[in-house]
Amino acid sequence: xxxxxxxxxxxxxxxxxxxxxxxxxxxxxxxxxxxxxxxxxxxxxxxxxxxxxxxxxxxxxxxxxxxxxxxxxxxxxxxxxxxxxxxxxxxxxxxxxxxxxxxxxxxxxxxxxxxxxxxxxxxxxxxxxxxxxxxxxxxxxxxxxxxxxxxxxxxxxxxxxxxxxxxxxxxxxxxxxxxxxxxxxxxxxxxxxxxxxxxxxxxxxxxxxxxxxxxxxxxxxxxxxxxxxxxxxxxxxxxxxxxxxxxxxxxxxxxxxxxxxxxxxxxxxxxxxxxxxxxxxxxxxxxxxxxxxxxxxxxxxxxxxxxxxxxxxxxxxxxxxxxxxxxxxxxxxx
Amino acid sequence: xxxxxxxxxxxxxxxxxxxxxxxxxxxxxxxxxxxxxxxxxxxxxxxxxxxxxxxxxxxxxxxxxxxxxxxxxxxxxxxxxxxxxxxxxxxxxxxxxxxxxxxxxxxxxxxxxxxxxxxxxxxxxxxxxxxxxxxxxxxxxxxxxxxxxxxxxxxxxxxxxxxxxxxxxxxxxxxxxxxxxxxxxxxxxxxxxxxxxxxxxxxxxxxxxxxxxxxxxxxxxxxxxxxxxxxxxxxxxxxxxxxxxxxxxxxxxxxxxx
Ligand SMILES: Nc1ncnc2c1ncn2[C@@H]1O[C@H](COP(=O)(O)OP(=O)(O)O)[C@@H](O)[C@H]1O
Ligand SMILES: [Mg+2]
Numbered sequence: 028x029x030x031x032x033x034x035x036x037x038x039x040x041x042x043x044x045x046x047x048x049x050x051x052x053x054x055x056x057x058x059x060x061x062x063x064x065x066x067x068x069x070x071x072x073x074x075x076x077x078x079x080x081x082x083x084x085x086x087x088x089x090x091x092x093x094x095x096x097x098x099x100x101x102x103x104x105x106x107x108x109x110x111x112x113x114x115x116x117x118x119x120x121x122x123x124x125x126x127x128x129x130x131x132x133x134x135x136x137x138x139x140x141x142x143x144x145x146x147x148x149x150x151x152x153x154x155x156x157x158x159x160x161x162x163x164x165x166x167x168x169x170x171x172x173x174x175x176x177x178x179x180x181x182x183x184x185x186x187x188x189x190x191x192x193x194x195x196x197x198x199x200x201x202x203x204x205x206x207x208x209x210x211x212x213x214x215x216x217x218x219x220x221x222x223x224x225x226x227x228x229x230x231x232x233x234x235x236x237x238x239x240x241x242x243x244x245x246x247x248x249x250x251x252x253x254x255x256x257x258x259x260x261x262x263x264x265x266x267x268x269x270x271x272x273x274x275x276x277x278x279x280x281x282x283x284x285x286x287x288x289x290x291x292x293x294x295x296x297x298x299x300x301x302x303x304x305x306x307x308x309x310x311x312x313x314x315x316x317x318x319x320x321x322x323x324x325x326x327x328x329x330x331x332x333x334x335x336x337x338x339x340x341x342x343x344x345x346x347x348x349x350x351x352x353x354x355x356x357x358x359x360x361x
Numbered sequence: 362x363x364x365x366x367x368x369x370x371x372x373x374x375x376x377x378x379x380x381x382x383x384x385x386x387x388x389x390x391x392x393x394x395x396x397x398x399x400x401x402x403x404x405x406x407x408x409x410x411x412x413x414x415x416x417x418x419x420x421x422x423x424x425x426x427x428x429x430x431x432x433x434x435x436x437x438x439x440x441x442x443x444x445x446x447x448x449x450x451x452x453x454x455x456x457x458x459x460x461x462x463x464x465x466x467x468x469x470x471x472x473x474x475x476x477x478x479x480x481x482x483x484x485x486x487x488x489x490x491x492x493x494x495x496x497x498x499x500x501x502x503x504x505x506x507x508x509x510x511x512x513x514x515x516x517x518x519x520x521x522x523x524x525x526x527x528x529x530x531x532x533x534x535x536x537x538x539x540x541x542x543x544x545x546x547x548x549x550x551x552x553x554x555x556x557x558x559x560x561x562x563x564x565x566x567x568x569x570x571x572x573x574x575x576x577x578x579x580x581x582x583x584x585x586x587x588x589x590x591x592x593x594x595x596x597x598x599x600x601x602x603x604x605x606x607x608x609x610x611x612x613x614x615x616x617x618x619x
Contacts, residue, residue, distance in 0.1 A: 222477075228465045229474040231454070235462050238451035245413070245445055246463030247434035305453035 049299025049351045050311030056347065057318045064325035071328050074203040080324050081206055082275065085213035087287060088316040089268045091294045092220045092309065093261035098292075098300050099224065099307025100257055101237035102151060102158040106143065107265035107291060109169035111284030114140055114266035115273035116173050119182040129191055136266055143169060144262030148255030166288065173281040181280040195267075196274035209271045216264070221309045233257070237304025293340075294319050297347045318343075362389045363425065364528050364560045365410070365441070370419035372405055379405040380416070381584035387529060392551060392561040394571040396604055397581035403564045404446065406581070407531050410562075411443035412436035423528070437463075442522035443531040449518040452507035457487035459506055460521050490524050512543025519550055523559065530554060531562045536570060548574050568600055580604055 064071040090107050097104055114136045121132035143165065150161045197208040224230040235243040236250045244250050265284075273279040296302055297318060298311025319340070326339050365387040372380035380402050387393055397403050409416045412433040421428055423439050430436050436443065450459050458465075466483055467476035487502035506514060515535050522530045532551070536544040551574050555561055563575060571578060572592060580588040580603045588603045 223475065226477045226480075227472075227475050228467055228478060231458055231462065231465055231478060232474070235451040235454055235458075238453035241445070242449050242451050243462065245411075245433050245443065245449065247432065247437055248463050301453075305451065 048308075049354060050308045050314060052350055052354060053298050053311055053314045053318065053347065056350075057314050057321070060318065060325065060343075061321060064321065064329065068325075068328040071325060074205075076324065076328070078205040080320050081204075081210055084316060084320050085207070085209040086268045086272045087291055087294065087320070088213045088313065089209075089216055089271075090261070090265050090287065090291045091312050091316050092216055093257070093264040094291050095295050095298075095300050095307050095309055095312045096220065096224065096233055097254075097257045097261050098295055098302065099237045099304060100233045100254055101240065101304030102254055102258070103162070103292060103302075104147060104158065104258060104261045104265075105162040105288045106147065106165035106169055107261060108284040108287035109166045109173065110140060110143055110262050110265040111269035111272070111287055112281055113169050113173040114269040115279040115283070116177055116182060116281050118270065119273070119279040120176060123183065129189065133191060133270070136270065137263065140262045140266035141259050144259035145255060147262070148258030151258070152251035152254050170281075170285075177281040179281060181278055183278075192274050195271045207271075207275060209275070212267070212271070217309060217313055224307060224309055229253070234305055234307065237301075237307070239305075290319065293344050296351075297344055299351055318347075363387075364389050364423070365562075366422040366425075367406075367410070368420040368422070370406065370409055370421070371417045372409055372414075373417060378584050380409065383419070383581070383584075383586050385579055385586060385589060387560050387562060389528075389560055390555060390558055391577065392555050392563060392575045393577045393579060394575035395562060395564045395579050395581065396566065396568065396571060396600065398566065398604060400583075401581040402584040403581055404533055405584075407443060407533055407562065407564060408445075410436065411441060411445075411531060434463075437525070440525075440528035441531065442525060442527035442529070444515070444518040444522060444533065444535060446533045446537065449521075450506045450514055453505065455503050455505055456491070456500060456509075456517055457483050457502040459517065460487050460490060460502075460524065464525070486524075490520055510543065511539050512546050515539065515543075515547050516550055519547070519554060523554055523557065527559060529560050529562065531564070533564045534566070535563070536565065536567060544570070566604075568597060568604070571600070572597060582606055 061071075070076055090111070094104065094107065117139055118129075118132045118136040121127040121135055122129055125132075127135070147158070147162055147165055150156055151158045194208065195212075198205055199208075200206075224233065232243065232248045232250075232253055235246075235248060236253055240250050269284060272283065292302075294315040295312050296315070298308060298313070298315030300307040300311060322340055322343055323336065326336055327333075331339060363386055366385075368384050370380055370383045371378075383402075383406050385393075395403050395406070408414060410421065410430065412430045412435050415431060421430060423441070428435075428439055430439065430441075433443075451462065454462070461483055466479040466486070468479050469476050484502055491500050491502060500509070500513065500517075506517065509517065519530065519532070519535070535547050535551075539547065548570055551561055551563060555574075563571070565571060575592050577589070577591050578595065578600060579586055580600065582604070587606075588600075590600075
């Protein structure tokens with residue numbers, strides 16, 4: 028179901044449309060998957076394993092939130108994985124080679140992400156080149172830059188504890204579970220994204236732009252400005268995720284985040300957001316992120332050979348998409 | 362009373378002079394049909410009035426005041442609502458959300474674009490509007506536009522224009538791609554809109570529709586207005602000959618003689 032209708036319906040009707048909605052079917056499949064993994068291997072639900080999954084989840088999940096909004100507006104961004112790699116590399120270089128204060132270096136990293144997003148957005152909206160081509164080129168530029176400025180070597184770790192490390196990658200224990208602050212970032216940003224897409228004026232604009240750009244523009248919606256800001260947001264979130272990851276593992280690698288763009292887009296569409304724009308769901312994206320994370324984690328535990336992981340992941344993604352398509356067809360018929 | 366007056370509007374796309382010179386007046390409570398072949402410049406003219414792009418030259422007056430229309434928002438604020446060819450609604454949004462697109466009722470206005478929609482008002486206003494315009498089949502304000510028929514979509518788009526008390530409602534080929542019954546529904550709706558006091562500029566190339574609803578006819582050919590007549594003073598064949606530019610007077614005499 029799209030964001031547009033669900034909160035405005037009588038209860039009974041809302042329930043039936045919720046059950047047929049793509050994010051609901053994704054949720055059911057997620058629960059089934061979790062159950063299968065839990066039964067197949069008792070370690071799946073162990074505190075250590077859950078802690079592990081929760082450490083990885085926010086890093087891709089945060090990017091997926093931005094990507095969901097962008098996809099709903101009818102665009103996407105293939106440069107997020109490269110930005111994920113470049114931002115921490117630039118920050119670390121400034122600190123280690125340039126002697127810059129970490130706070131200032133982080134600010135510089137933020138500005139860099141803003142600039143990358145703005146360039147993506149401006150070229151897509153003002154020159155009218157498809158976001159596929161623009162952000163594919165940007166992926167090469169950004170990844171190339173990360174490799175060049177580091178000469179291809181991972182940077183020495185940043186392991187001095189401090190305010191920013193605690194803020195982005197601090198950890199804490201709840202019972203036997205160990206969580207990172209990044210989980211709070213993910214939860215907070217998710218709530219914000221749900222609010223914006225479902226309840227705010229801006230969310231109405233984002234969906235309308237993705238659904239029928241000309242109609243939105245004819246109603247005075249500033250479509251280009253909205254898209255540019257969404258490209259900036261997505262880049263900034265990718266950079267933030269990169270910093271969180273670099274702080275957590277105390278290293279910044281120029282190849283970090285390789286292939287993340289596809290993993291993130293997979294999370295978003297598996298959750299039920301339409302690749303063609305107009306229909307987006309943050310809740311679905313959270314489910315999608317959980318699903319892909321637990322699949323990657325679970326198939327290791329149940330003993331699928333390492334080289335065969337992607338076969339499973341790909342097949343499950345395909346199955347999800349087929350399911351969404353069938354549900355969509357069904358809904359159109361009824 | 363005069364609502365909208367255009368004086369010598371001109372617009373070129375590169376070397377294509379889409380609009381050579383257009384001047385006319387639209388009065389209160391009047392349906393004016395803008396006729397012409399494909400490429401005559403009808404869409405260009407109404408896009409200029411509705412702020413899609415600026416004109417190269419010429420003046421626009423609303424209720425006697427000279428105005429400058431630089432954006433679709435400007436036109437909407439002046440009471441000019443346009444329903445463009447095929448592109449007026451977002452199919453993935455509900456009827457209610459479409460009706461208020463770009464003018465959403467919100468709480469906490471100071472939050473700007475982040476302000477929360479006033480969902481109760483959105484739903485109530487949409488239901489009231491749907492009831493008032495009496496769209497034949499009962500429509501649910503929460504239904505997605507993608508589930509509606511072409512005629513229903515046009516009716517929704519026209520209702521949206523009415524709701525903001527638009528002085529001028531411009532319809533660009535509203536009956537394109539519609540079935541016979543749906544077409545009649547839309548035409549009936551146009552009459553109701555006029556009777557409610559709005560002025561309508563109806564763009565079409567279906568001359569039969571014109572004689573059913575319009576008070577006055579304006580014909581464009583190759584970027585120029587070539588004729589302007591009240592419906593009562595003319596007939597189908599005359600108008601047809603003006604549109605095509607063919608000399609049909611001989612044919613006309615023949616028909617009349619019969
Ligand atoms: N955006 C544009 N760029 C270039 N030429 C255009 C554009 N829009 C319209 N034209 C040209 O202007 C002329 C008038 O077009 P239009 O106003 O759409 O005619 P109509 O709506 O009467 O069929 C046509 O020759 C068309 O090709
Ligand atoms: Mg046209």
